Amino acid sequence: MALVAGSYERFIWGFSLKTLTTTSETLSLAPLFSYPAHNGPIRCVAASPRAGLAASGGSDDTVRLYDLAAAADLGPLLDPSAAVSAVAFHSLGPVPRNLLAASDDGLLHLYDADGGGGGFPLLASLRVFPRHHEPADGIAVHHSGRVALAVGRAGGLAMVNLVRGRRSFSCRLERPATAVAYAEDGDGGDRFVMASEGKVTVHDSEDARIIHELDCGKKVLAVAPAKKGILYTGGEERGIAAWDLSSGKVTSRIEGAHSTRVKGIVVFDNKNDGSELCNLVASASSDGMIRVWDSRMIAKEKPTPLAEANTKARLTCLAGSSLKFSSDPSYDSLELTVSRKRADVELKC
Structure with a gap:
């Protein structure tokens, strides 16, 4: 399993999550790479769940790609003409x-x-919102791959038909949302969630009606759906809360998970081959810490992280992949030295 974090200081951080003993409770975050990947702050990261492929977007108008298994920078995509x-x-x-x-x-x-x-051929570039230059602060792809949702900085919500490459629906929200994600409730119902300030709304994917409104107290900066109808949230409150999407109530909470705001949460639902349920949740904070928790222990009064790493940077985002890594010990301390002048890369998936 791997985690990728971006920072305000332009650095990208990669870690592999490794078992130190035969018991899954003893874990370590082993560094894969760390270097200034962008010319400005890194604003977002994403990882393909089991392919070991990651991407980061920055204020330098580029998207960069990474091979996590090889701990390699695959170079930039130069199509964006504005901050990603x-x-x-x-x-x-x-x-x-x-x-x-x-x-x-x-x-x-x-x-x-x-x-x-x-490589990564560009299929289409389209305007997400009717307002000409409204950017999307969050995007989520449905598990079918046919549609995606985007929430805009000025309060827009749009659905994009990925098959036809065009916007199929848009509306204005009462208040701008900062994050959106598809999820399932405990009965397998298709849902999507949106975070706006200190609230998270749970919607039916069929008609977008609001099923629950979750009051998180302070501003929500990260949401991560899990299996069995659980949603994890984090933000200005510095803790991590687990919500039951069927009832709309908190099932467990880590108070003071970090010393400052939580900027990213990753849920590992399955082990490497996808055949066995996993119970790990990772979080990243602007305090520079990345921590891994056992979701079964969150209900305890003072849960302790299973593993942690201090990047000493202002982290802005976090993503994860359940890729199974080689046991080669050289991966444990590998640092990359890359040429940032590379502009054309071929990627073999």
């Missing part, structure tokens, strides 16, 4: 199919992530 505000992968099983990248000029770029030796 959100990235997301769509995968079918272990194979990534599409990469979506939203930029501050209001465009959503759709790439073919399964292009063989042809």
